[in-house]
Amino acid sequence: MIHNFNPGPAALPPDVIARAQAELADYHGCGMSVLEISHRSKEYEAINAAAEANLKALLGLGDDYRVLFMQGGASMQFALIPLNLLPAGATAEYIVTGTWGEKAYEEAQRVGAVRLLASTAADGYRSLPSIDAITPDPQAAYLHLTTNETIQGVQWPAELPDLGSVPLVADMSSDFLSRPFPAQRFALIYAGAQKNLGPAGVTVVVIRQDMIERGRKDLPVIMRYATFAKNNSLYNTPPVFAVYMVNLVLEWIKDQGGLAAMAERNARKAALVYAAIDGSDGFYSGHAVPAARSLMNVTFRLPTPELEKQFLNEAQAAGMVGLAGHRSVGGIRASLYNAVAPESAAALADFMQDFAKRHG
Numbered sequence: 001m002i003h004n005f006n007p008g009p010a011a012l013p014p015d016v017i018a019r020a021q022a023e024l025a026d027y028h029g030c031g032m033s034v035l036e037i038s039h040r041s042k043e044y045e046a047i048n049a050a051a052e053a054n055l056k057a058l059l060g061l062g063d064d065y066r067v068l069f070m071q072g073g074a075s076m077q078f079a080l081i082p083l084n085l086l087p088a089g090a091t092a093e094y095i096v097t098g099t100w101g102e103k104a105y106e107e108a109q110r111v112g113a114v115r116l117l118a119s120t121a122a123d124g125y126r127s128l129p130s131i132d133a134i135t136p137d138p139q140a141a142y143l144h145l146t147t148n149e150t151i152q153g154v155q156w157p158a159e160l161p162d163l164g165s166v167p168l169v170a171d172m173s174s175d176f177l178s179r180p181f182p183a184q185r186f187a188l189i190y191a192g193a194q195k196n197l198g199p200a201g202v203t204v205v206v207i208r209q210d211m212i213e214r215g216r217k218d219l220p221v222i223m224r225y226a227t228f229a230k231n232n233s234l235y236n237t238p239p240v241f242a243v244y245m246v247n248l249v250l251e252w253i254k255d256q257g258g259l260a261a262m263a264e265r266n267a268r269k270a271a272l273v274y275a276a277i278d279g280s281d282g283f284y285s286g287h288a289v290p291a292a293r294s295l296m297n298v299t300f301r302l303p304t305p306e307l308e309k310q311f312l313n314e315a316q317a318a319g320m321v322g323l324a325g326h327r328s329v330g331g332i333r334a335s336l337y338n339a340v341a342p343e344s345a346a347a348l349a350d351f352m353q354d355f356a357k358r359h360g
């Protein structure tokens with residue numbers, strides 16, 4: 001058995017893969033595969049509508065929100081958000097707690113006026129900024145943050161601190177649907193599907209209606225949220241198969257008991273791996289301070305780079321893949337997204353204990 005700890009593209013639920021396989025050659029009796037049907041067919045329209053409805057149901061959102069299925073990854077949103085929502089004369093604010101937030105902030109600077117409201121760069125992105133030190137400007141066009149920093153393994157709590165009335169925009173690429181959270185507090189949420197939602201190729205944008213209406217109208221139509229909203233994400237050809245897979249994952253989450261069940265499963269998995277770190281007498285050192293630890297991406301170091309290499313090699317030989325830290329930071333990263341089985345987290349924790357015993 002392979003234990004898949006890939007950071008993204010990442011593990012998908014085996015039930016979802018099996019269902020996609022069973023339906024592949026002949027989608028719902030139409031005689032064609034879902035890879036071959038028109039995006040204007042009634043079959044795809046049903047998939048598209050179900051994906052939006054299922055997502056809104058999981059988040060408890062109503063008619064004042066839309067779900068858009070876009071392309072270009074979360075990285076495209078780094079540009080589209082300021083292009084659409086940051087008009088001349090206005091300022092957007094960014095809280096940066098890791099590499100992805102940094103990228104979003106840098107991209108926005110190319111578009112308009114941005115203010116760095118807080119950053120934890122000085123401590124190597126190990127922590128969350130102290131909220132008392134932050135004063136969001138209520139006049140700001142929006143306030144952007146990254147709920148889970150995938151590379152450093154730093155995560156905000158599901159219930160964010162009070163950040164005032166400014167429209168909140170969140171990159172949730174690596175923890176979207178991993179736990180219940182108050183979605184109504186956000187003006188825009190976006191997530192590349194390939195971490196926690198499905199395969200690569202589609203980016204989910206959850207946007208409040210008033211933000212769609214507020215969007216700049218002098219942009220090329222393909223870059224406007226309003227275009228995707230008005231056309232139900234069918235202005236041009238969408239990534240049909242990726243949206244289909246996202247919908248299967250949404251149905252799987254619902255069948256498992258929804259976001260509360262995901263949160264319980266994810267907390268259990270992360271606890272196993274963090275216990276292996278904390279119980280190792282310092283052999284493993286976690287990157288994030290305990291209060292900022294991510295339940296999705298557990299990042300840690302070993303005493304030497306040589307031991308890290310050996311750890312990765314032995315883990316690989318034991319069927320545990322995808323554990324190398326991001327190339328920019330090194331070390332080890334175990335990504336424990338929704339689809340990663342508790343048995344995989346347990347196997348990793350056992351392996352870590354055994355490895356530490358042999359090398360500590």
Ligand SMILES: *Cc1c(COP(=O)(O)O)cnc(C)c1O
Nearest residue numbers: 073074075100150171173174192
């Ligand atoms: C992976 C990731 C991105 C980049 O996603 P792409 O879809 O490759 O553009 C952005 N933000 C976060 C938090 C991520 O984890």
